[in-house]
Amino acid sequence: MSTDQPEDPFAKPPREPSGPAQPPPGQSPPPAEQQPPGQQPPPGQQPYPPPPYQPPPGGGSPYDQPPPGYGGGDPYAGGPYGAGEPDPLAGMPPLAHRGRRLLARIVDGLIIGIPVYGLTGLIWDYDYNATGAVFSQGVIYAVIYLAYQVFMLTRSGQSLGKKLLKVRVGMLADGTNPTTPAALKRESVYSLVPIIPCCGEIFWIIEVLWCTWDKPYRQCLHDKAGQTVVVSVE
Template identity: 55%
Template sequence: MSTDQPEQPPDDDPFRKRPPEPGAQPPPYPGAAAGGGGASFGAPDPLAGMPPLASRFKRLIARIVDGLLVSIPVSAVFYGAYWGHHPWNDQGRSTGLGIIISVVYFVYEGLMLTSRGQTVGKMLMKIRVGMLENGAIPAGTPGWTRAAVYSLPQIVPCCGFVFWLVNVLWCTWDEPYHQCLHDKAAKTVVVSAVH
């Protein structure tokens, strides 16, 4: 006797998609620590379908590269402009240079993130910044917010460096997305740029 229904795969077929069992925890996003779920129970994981999270080591190397890329030329121009002429004492000149580097870094990072999702350091490390919601380039406000929260607090006397240090170390204990405070402010995440 023939039926018009398609043949069903056997129950032991490993490629058969089965609906999740009631009450089952969704699988963790790619790159998540073993046993850690990336999303709240029942909520879709924002990183589903995105590349794995970037390693903290690659993020550090990218920041070092970007820091050198900005600070060396700015410092050279700054000291070249005042060679032999000291209108400020050493402390004032050092503070002025720090403020200029922070502002230039803010502009550099804001422009790079809003247009490419990567700085030069991130390109070298093959990582990128994406919106946590969908992985898109943080164009506009999110890219500039991320750059501002990273760079501009350093110009605040006395406590700016402390905030910056807490900000960049935050990703070492943040779960599940390893976000720094500047990522949280912009709702971004750093992921691998290659699949």
């Protein structure tokens, strides 16, 4: 006699697992299989998450480094400030026109010269053919002119002539009004050197013309002595 039991036609087949088998308690699940490069994931499945952000070599954000110097160097190529350092004229008005500078000096010269030469001529009754008399007047004029310029420049950066012509003297480093030592150096070169006999006048002509070829700041020699620059205030 056979011991085989007939199959129940109404019996349900065993259910196949619908997902991956759960790991036994206490064990971590096996790592997920990596998707081959360029292969699309099967329909109905989410793509693998992107790898975590990797910082650049050396650590830190790429924006942590400070930007390079102003303009990558001196915009007025040839200035005294090395590449990468800010130019002292940044944010300041443009450089003054040479013609305005000249007219401002002429106005200041008349403001001081007319009363000085007029009064000394009346009081001392100079013989204008005498070399000593002319030299003495020149010394008096130079000293008064120097004092006038230093007084005005240290307070506002402008003499009366410069105010009229809308130009201003500032320190090359930061544009502030000239300090007293800077103004003294500047105006001594302009006012006192020319009264030196023989070579003084020749030097004066060269030094006031220096701004016509000087770059980048259009400085005369008296500007270089005081480390100043002349700008427009229009």
